[in-house]
Every structure is written in C-alpha cells, then in structure tokens.
Amino acid sequence: MTDEGTQAFVPGHVTGFFTIERDDDPTKAGSRGCGLTLTDGVTVTVRPAEESTCYLDGTSIEMEPVERVLDALNATARVTAESGIPIGSGFGVSGAMALGTALAANVEFDRRLSENELITIAHGADVQSGTGLGDVVAQARGGIPIRLEPGGPHDNELDGIPRRVRVEYVTFGDLSTPDVLDDDPERITEAGETALSRVVGEPTLTSFVYASRRFAREAELLTPRVRDAIEAVSEAGGEASMAMLGETVFAFGTGLTDAGYDPQVCGTHSAGATLR
Amino acid sequence: MTDEGTQAFVPGHVTGFFTIERDDDPTKAGSRGCGLTLTDGVTVTVRPAEESTCYLDGTSIEMEPVERVLDALNATARVTAESGIPIGSGFGVSGAMALGTALAANVEFDRRLSENELITIAHGADVQSGTGLGDVVAQARGGIPIRLEPGGPHDNELDGIPRRVRVEYVTFGDLSTPDVLDDDPERITEAGETALSRVVGEPTLTSFVYASRRFAREAELLTPRVRDAIEAVSEAGGEASMAMLGETVFAFGTGLTDAGYDPQVCGTHSAGATLR
Numbered sequence: 001m002t003d004e005g006t007q008a009f010v011p012g013h014v015t016g017f018f019t020i021e022r023d024d025d026p027t028k029a030g031s032r033g034c035g036l037t038l039t040d041g042v043t044v045t046v047r048p049a050e051e052s053t054c055y056l057d058g059t060s061i062e063m064e065p066v067e068r069v070l071d072a073l074n075a076t077a078r079v080t081a082e083s084g085i086p087i088g089s090g091f092g093v094s095g096a097m098a099l100g101t102a103l104a105a106n107v108e109f110d111r112r113l114s115e116n117e118l119i120t121i122a123h124g125a126d127v128q129s130g131t132g133l134g135d136v137v138a139q140a141r142g143g144i145p146i147r148l149e150p151g152g153p154h155d156n157e158l159d160g161i162p163r164r165v166r167v168e169y170v171t172f173g174d175l176s177t178p179d180v181l182d183d184d185p186e187r188i189t190e191a192g193e194t195a196l197s198r199v200v201g202e203p204t205l206t207s208f209v210y211a212s213r214r215f216a217r218e219a220e221l222l223t224p225r226v227r228d229a230i231e232a233v234s235e236a237g238g239e240a241s242m243a244m245l246g247e248t249v250f251a252f253g254t255g256l257t258d259a260g261y262d263p264q265v266c267g268t269h270s271a272g273a274t275l276r
Numbered sequence: 277m278t279d280e281g282t283q284a285f286v287p288g289h290v291t292g293f294f295t296i297e298r299d300d301d302p303t304k305a306g307s308r309g310c311g312l313t314l315t316d317g318v319t320v321t322v323r324p325a326e327e328s329t330c331y332l333d334g335t336s337i338e339m340e341p342v343e344r345v346l347d348a349l350n351a352t353a354r355v356t357a358e359s360g361i362p363i364g365s366g367f368g369v370s371g372a373m374a375l376g377t378a379l380a381a382n383v384e385f386d387r388r389l390s391e392n393e394l395i396t397i398a399h400g401a402d403v404q405s406g407t408g409l410g411d412v413v414a415q416a417r418g419g420i421p422i423r424l425e426p427g428g429p430h431d432n433e434l435d436g437i438p439r440r441v442r443v444e445y446v447t448f449g450d451l452s453t454p455d456v457l458d459d460d461p462e463r464i465t466e467a468g469e470t471a472l473s474r475v476v477g478e479p480t481l482t483s484f485v486y487a488s489r490r491f492a493r494e495a496e497l498l499t500p501r502v503r504d505a506i507e508a509v510s511e512a513g514g515e516a517s518m519a520m521l522g523e524t525v526f527a528f529g530t531g532l533t534d535a536g537y538d539p540q541v542c543g544t545h546s547a548g549a550t551l552r
Contacts, residue, residue: 202388274419
C-alpha cells in the first residue's frame with residue numbers, strides 16, 4: 001500500500017451491435033457483439049480508506065459496479081476516476097470503472113487474483129448493476145473485440161478484427177441503458193445475431209460498420225440526431241454508425257470532420273486494460 | 277498495398293517454465309506454462325514482392341515459420357524484421373516474426389482473416405517448424421500470460437498475472453531449442469506441471485519467479501553461467517530466473533544491475549502484438 005494508491009487505465013468501448021443474453025449466473029450472462037476499444041478511456045486510482053467512496057472527475061458519485069467490485073475483493077477504498085470519455089453515452093464508463101477498480105485494488109490490497117478472476121468480478125458487477133453487458137470483457141482485451149459468446153473469461157469466446165484505425169466521435173446526449181434494453185430485447189438480439197454473422201464471415205472494418213448501421217436501424221435504436229449525423233458522414237464519403245447505447249456517433253478516419261462536425265479524435269486501443 | 281508495406285510490432289516473450297504437449301494437429305500442440313512479454317520485441321514489415329524473401333536486422337535469412345505463414349496466406353512478400361531482442365536466446369524471435377508476418381500480410385494482401393485465425397496460422401507455423409511451442413499465443417495476448425492449455429486460440433486457455441514490472445536481462449549465448457526438447461521431454465513436462473500448479477494457485481510475480489527457478493533446476497536446464505548469475509542476483513537481494521530456452525537470465529526491477537551485471541532494461545508489455 002502506498003499513499004499514491006495504484007492506478008489502472010481502461011480503454012473506452014463503443015459497441016456497434018450486440019445481443020442480450022440473460023442468465024441467472026452473472027458470469028455467464030452478457031452479450032455477443034462487436035465494438036471498438038478506444039485510446040480515450042478512464043484512469044482509475046484506488047487507495048485504502050476508512051470508508052469506501054467513489055469520485056468521477058472530481059465529483060462524488062454512487063457507482064454500483066464499483067461498490068460490488070470492492071465488496072468482492074473485501075476492500076475498503078477511495079476510488080477516483082478521471083474520464084476522457086463522455087458518461088452515459090455508450091462508451092462503457094461503468095465497465096471501465098469496475099475493471100480499473102478490480103485491477104488496481106488487487107495490487108493495492110495484495111489480493112493475488114489472476115487476470116481472469118478480476119475480469120470475471122468486474123463483468124459480473126457490471127451485469128448485476130444493469131450498467132453493461134459486454135464492455136468489461138472487451139475492455140480487458142483491447143483492439144476491436146468480437147464477442148462470439150457471452151459471459152466472463154471462463155465462459156465467453158472472443159475474437160478480434162486485426163486492424164487499427166483513427167476514430168472520431170460526437171455525443172449529442174445520453175440514453176438510459178436499462179430502459180432501452182427492456183423495450184424490445186428480442187428485436188435487439190435478432191438484429192445483433194444478423195450483424196454478428198456478417199462480421200464473423202468477414203472480420204473487416206467495412207463489414208463492422210455496415211453491420212452496425214443495419215443493426216441500429218433494425219433494432220430501432222436510431223435517434224433523429226444520430227441518423228442525421230450518420231447520413232451526413234455517408235454523404236461526405238465516410239463510414240459512421242451509432243455507439244450502443246448512447247446518443248453518440250462514431251466514424252472512421254476523418255468521417256465526421258469531413259461532414260462538418262467538430263468531433264473528438266482518438267484511435268482504437270491496441271491493449272486491454274492495464275496497470276499504470 | 278503501399279510501397280512502404282504494412283508494419284506490426286510483436287513483443288518479445290521470455291518463458292519461465294513450460295510443458296511439452298505433442299499433437300498431430302499443430303493448432304492443438306504446443307505447451308502450457310508462463311512467461312513475460314516484453315516491451316523489447318520485433319518490428320516486422322511486409323511488402324508484396326516478386327519472390328518471398330526474409331531479412332532480419334539487414335541480413336537475409338531462412339526463416340521457416342515465416343515461409344509457412346506466407347504460404348498459408350497465399351502471399352509472396354519481402355519480410356523485413358528489426359529485432360530489439362537477442363536471436364536464439366529464449367525471446368521468441370521466431371514466434372514474433374511468424375505472428376508479425378501474419379498480422380501485416382493480412383492487411384497488405386487484404387486477406388480478411390480474424391485475429392484468432394492469424395494467431396492460429398502463426399502458432400501452427402512456429403510449432404511445425406520446431407522453433408517454438410507457446411510463444412505466439414503469449415505474444416498475441418501481452419502482459420504476463422499463463423498458458424493453462426496448449427494450442428492456438430480455438431483450443432487453448434489463457435490467464436495472466438495482473439502486474440506490470442521492470443525487467444532486466446543478460447544473454448550469454450544461444451541454446452538449440454529442438455536439441456533441448458528432445459533430451460528428456462517427460463522431465464521437462466513434469467517440472468512444468470509442478471510450476472504451473474504453483475502459479476495458478478498464486479498468480480503473483482514472486483510465485484512466478486520461484487516456480488521458474490525450481491523448474492530450471494528440476495528440468496536440468498541450467499548452464500553454469502546462468503546458475504551463477506541467478507545466484508548473484510539472489511545474493512544481492514533480487515529475484516531472477518532463466519529464459520526458456522536460451523542462455524539468458526532475466527530479473528525483476530534492478531536485480532541484475534544490483535548484482536554487478538550490465539543488463540538490457542525493458543518492462544512487461546501491456547499489449548499483445550499490434551499493427552503499427
């Protein structure tokens with residue numbers, strides 16, 4: 001234990017499409033799908049404390065996945081997170097905070113767990129809190145993860161699209177994950193399965209963004225502002241889709257810039273979550 | 277296709293201990309064990325060419341795993357590698373060249389394969405060439421991979437020690453991998469299983485280096501110079517072991533420096549192999 005605590009960086013994760021896979025066991029539940037991990041992400045610092053608290057960008061917050069992770073690790077800690085990505089807009093901030101807390105608390109409290117055990121704890125916490133279905137396992141892998149089977153690392157199956165790409169994004173607002181998931185899960189899962197088949201058949205960036213756009217349309221998740229931005233990028237000759245689940249549009253290369261937007265710019269992240 | 281070609285970086289991998297797992301199917305064969313991926317590694321560039329050639333640090337070489345990967349991808353290319361790690365000394369250079377070639381050729385020749393497919397091809401090429409048993413899958417994951425089950429990504433099972441650490445190493449000479457493996461594979465596998473049990477039970481750096489030292493002794497792989505260096509680090513209060521299979525000693529922190537050696541210095545690599 002040190003006064004400075006232990007730090008972990010977890011990449012953001014924008015999901016292009018997904019399925020909803022329920023299971024009584026949270027380490028088996030989750031989703032299949034595909035997304036981009038981002039060089040923009042969340043830095044989490046864990047320090048032992050008298051009582052557990054959680055701060056995001058300097059503001060005290062209630063963050064159920066973080067509380068669940070600390071409970072699982074039997075750790076009482078002050079968790080401070082600095083986020084380089086928007087909150088509640090489809091970037092996996094809750095998963096990042098859960099995973100970063102697990103990795104850093106394991107060091108800080110000398111819990112001697114393995115990577116898979118820590119990822120399992122963070123994934124289960126995110127699922128049980130209703131804040132995410134597949135961000136954690138994607139954020140632990142890095143790159144452009146394809147989630148072939150749901151759940152934590154002992155149950156799931158991952159692959160990846162072996163590419164690196166510049167990513168631009170704009171966020172118009174937030175969407176409530178639980179509300180959207182409860183609306184019509186069957187429609188989402190059916191559209192997600194179609195999209196996944198396409199990307200498994202051809203694991204390329206083009207195939208991913210096509211499958212993601214069709215998913216957003218078929219799952220009826222597009223908002224007017226998101227649709228407008230995707231169309232504008234397309235008219236400017238680029239490729240864009242919607243980040244699930246947020247009112248966020250991501251594009252490859254200079255897609256949003258070319259369409260006249262003033263986007264955030266980052267890239268796909270080549271590593272999974274890492275200790276600093 | 278571009279004149280500059282496509283580049284990939286693959287981390288070096290020092291194996292602390294391993295088992296030998298034979299199988300007629302090279303994607304199922306390999307080894308279990310544990311090692312460190314390193315920020316020192318190999319940068320591989322692939323360019324289309326009239327005939328396939330391979331260069332390592334400016335010198336034309338025959339590299340069977342690279343030829344096998346190019347064949348599998350139906351690619352005729354000039355492969356140039358710049359290695360920041362010693363050749364033939366237990367750093368997984370052959371695996372790095374096979375994996376880097378697979379990742380870069382997939383882009384350069386637009387082969388549209390997935391990460392797992394490329395890792396499988398590179399792993400099979402390394403195994404079939406007799407140049408490595410488990411480096412490729414470790415180098416694809418990054419960090420400090422624990423190989424719980426052998427083979428490529430469709431068959432194996434990986435975990436990791438969730439730590440980052442400064443690594444020092446010295447190399448005294450090379451060992452021939454095939455010769456050592458043929459000498460007494462049962463003894464190696466038995467010692468490797470004991471070591472793996474220890475690290476699975478306690479996935480920490482200390483446990484890894486203890487298990488590695490005991491493995492090196494029990495498998496009778498220590499050379500006099502390697503034993504002397506490990507003992508010198510120990511007497512100086514540090515932790516070191518032998519890189520399998522090379523006449524190489526690695527230590528954590530400043531272990532070799534404190535023992536009076538003039539080591540190379542790097543760290544564990546937080547990412548697996550990546551496109552540049």
